[in-house]
Amino acid sequence: MGVRGLQGFVGSTCPHICTVVNFKELAEHHRSKYPGCTPTIVVDAMCCLRYWYTPDSWICGGQWREYFSALRDFVKTFTAVGIKLIFFFDGMVEQDKRDEWVKRRLKNNREISRIFHYIKSHKEQPGRNMFFIPSGLAVFTRFALKTLGQETLCSLQEADYEVASYGLQHNCLGILGEDTDYLIYDTCPYFSISELCLESLDTIMLCREKLCESLGLCVADLPLLACLLGNDIIPEGMFESFRYKCLSSYTSVKENFDKKGNIILAVSDHISKVLHLYQGEKKLEELLPLGPNKALFYKGMASYLLPGQKSPWFFQKPKNVITLDKQVISMSSDPESRQEVPMCTDPESRQEAPMCTDPESRQEVSMCTDPESRQEVPMCTDPESRQEVPMCTGPESRQEVLMWTDSESRQEIIMYTGHESKQEVPVCTDPISKQEDSMCTHPEINQKLPIATDPEFKLICTNPEIKQEDPANMGLEIKQQVTMVSDTEILKVARAHHVQAESYLVYNIMSSGEIECSNTLEDELDQALPSQAFIYRPIRQRVYSLLLENCQDVASTCPAVKEWFVYPGNPLRHPDLVRPLQMTVPGGTPSLRILWLNQEPEIQVRRLDTLLACFNLASSREELQAVESPFQALCCLLIYLFVQVDTLCLEDLHAFIAQALCLQGKSTSQLVNLQEADSMSMTSGEDTSCPPGPGS
Structure with a gap:
């Protein structure tokens, strides 16, 4: 989420809003001001993925241990100066933001198409200027941070709202991210992750008070400005004519400012000189051309409170x-x-x-x-x-x-x-x-x-x-x-796991029956390799039947789950309605109460049987148990993939197994310098536990 044009305006028109600060010095000042209070930074993790993922060879994903090493260095650097980090991840898409989510996914599709066109034309991967976050990186990052002992949270609503709320309520040192909405919220200071120098802990602080001084506004006016400029709730075109009307009557248009910069100045001038004049005497809808958009406008304003x-x-x-x-x-x-x-x-x-x-x-x-x-x-x-x-x-x-x-x-x-x-x-x-x-x-x-x-x-x-x-x-x-589920205790367990980032999408399925999957690196022109959305759908359908326990009765009518999955050819105008698929588990499908709340030793066997049933591999139980524990999950995945995708060949299987077996024991530095045998033909990363790559 962000305010249209504000990032460019701050960088080009009002650079004095940005101040170089040092986190070590800020932490020391915070400790002296609040004795006994640990300086804490709230990290918008989704804004930081690009900063953390630095490998040059990014097109195939992977480099897991290299990525994990970068995360460990990041955490260690802040811990060394006594700063605590709290990481927030997006946990859902609010209905009001669905249109904007769809718009961004379609834009990403165009970017991915250009990536594959470049690969086919140049026979090499594109540079960092075309970088696209490898598939599944956000999910893997949650568990990596937990492994590093960090507090990792997943949002139940818009993540930037929860980040801003946490920062305000816990008197945090600041917010680390890259989202202009953090300039709008009246919360703790906002720091840029893209400008962070980890070695020195210097970065840029964007000061909302200085922004207000430049615009002639007060902090309480910023939500109004954000809505009039357009954000993820208010479409940019809603107040387009109003903005140009402000611009036409604005007497201080500066030729050296860009068009968007002048519009921001003009709208701010209108707020300070016209709207402030009647504030308290007239209602806002009498001063603005809200028309049929009044409800949406007020909702956009309220979203910043x-x-x-x-x-x-x-x-x-x-x-x-x-x-x-x-x-x-x-x-x-x-x-x-x-x-x-x-x-x-x-x-x-x-x-x-x-x-x-x-x-x-x-x-x-x-x-x-x-x-x-x-x-x-x-x-x-x-x-x-x-x-x-x-x-x-x-x-x-x-x-x-x-x-x-x-x-x-x-x-x-x-x-x-x-x-x-x-x-x-x-x-x-x-x-x-x-x-x-x-x-x-x-x-x-x-x-x-x-x-x-x-x-x-x-x-x-x-x-x-x-x-x-x-x-x-x-x-x-x-x-x-x-x-979708009537068992309140199970819902509470699912919600707790969701908030603590210990599960992904489960609570959304059980609570609203709606989930989404963002873009993956897939070539829309390659008809031979099906999309991951279809490859893994049967697994998801069996998981749905497990989570929506009322579906386990053959006589019952199973509800459909709304899937917003990005795949080639999907315009995302409507969700796909996907029904649960019954599965066969020896001894019958166990309830979630048994799987989640029962800690008796014999339940572990039932959990394994249920996992195999989700992959439709119950008949392979004995063979899988003969494999060492770390490789059982890999075998389940490979068997399932090669059953679902008939275009995979023996060389693909060898590549997967080689990554699992041959890279064990190699250090991070060795893996960094490891050359791919044929990077353009590989379908996943370079490391044993890597996030999936293009088409995988």
Whole structure:
């Protein structure tokens, strides 16, 4: 995530915002200012992969021990000066960011096509200027850092929000990354990973206070600026005409600045001289051409508010409070404005979001994110997205109906909240399937929470956990968790493993039934080698049946998992709906409670049987057990690959086995200087436990 044009603006137009600092000196100052507090840097690990992966021969992936050595040196250097590192990794893609995620994946596809064109044209790998992160590097990096004893966390929402929140809440020394959003968040200092000299521990600090001085703004104005310029929530084209209107009336256009630089200066000037003039007197939507995009705009603004923070551009205190079933709905009671702006705060994520309703535009929005289910429940109508979100509030029955509609999957969810009434809210049906389904009952009010879904994608709804929120802190908190798995204990275990970066994608499957896989180095013109998305799909399908335990009953209808996998020819307009595939395990498929929570020695045998069943290799159990333990997983993978891909030949098998057997015992320096026999024909890296390479 980042603000359009801000990185270039800072580098070319306002270089004084960037200050050379030394981490050792900063740590010493931090210790003197906060005695007994260890200086801590929050590392946005996804921004650092390019910095850590330095091998010149990158096209085939691999160089695992060389990469691990670089990570070890990185950690040691900071540890030596008494600095603690906390590493954050992306754990999911928020629905509001899906379009931007797709756009970047398609852009990456074009970059990968140019890489393969270069290889075919020049018969050599391209230079670092065309560098693309080897497949699977982020996942491998998590486990490498854990091996080095580092605290490694995986996000349950947008990673940069969690990084900024952690830095603020724990009084950290700063954030190390490469994302202009860290200039927008009102959090601890932001340092550039690309400018870091590890030997001296010098880098560049980007100062948001100096940025504000240059733009004539205050820190609280930066989220507004970011949304008007465009970010991952607000499309760049949404305010394009507004920006050019600001530019046309801006009197201080400087010829030596680039166009984007002048636009940033012009929009900032408009905020400071026009919007500030009416701040507190007029509502923001009266000052900006929001139109049908009002809901999206407020959501973009709210996404920058960290725990405990408020925005001067939102109404801050509720004038009236209505309490419904341990819920607090705070509303503006101004009859003149005909506008309601409650702030929604989740006590775990502590994120505040506005709700705005306008009878004329029929647009309502209330963004409340549950950090466990990661589901955002908006109430809005956007004529462009075709999302209909009716909301009915009755003072007599004190009931409210919230509906969220997914225009892609035709999925509709109604959540009912009532105070005294026992009335059942009508079920909303899919207009195509005409199917009705009521699956969840509130334990306290005996009220059905109906869910109408596309039959291709049924959901299982768990009971809502509703807590009291202090009206002074703004309040509507509905922890309504709609998940694919109803066992709350197992969900908590999966969530804990996810947060601690001990598993990958498992919690996303169990909670939302939706996963994604980014770009891999695959040649879209090579029809002989199938994409890894298809090669490993049968394994994923068997894993789905294991995670979604209700699918293990033959009579049950298995829900489909939404897969956003990048592969040649996939435009990513819709996810692939992939159904679980039943597997055969000796003695029956064990439950997740047995596999995860039972520590009896005999369970290890059942875990092995389940693993082999995922690869469909139950019949090869005896042969695999005869192989030394470190190579059993390799054998499973090779057998599976050669069954799935008929274009692999004996030489490919020899190459895989040679890497596993012949490179053992070689030092990192020996491996660095090792020459590939034929680097352009290799399908994986140079080391025994390397991340997969192109097409693998």
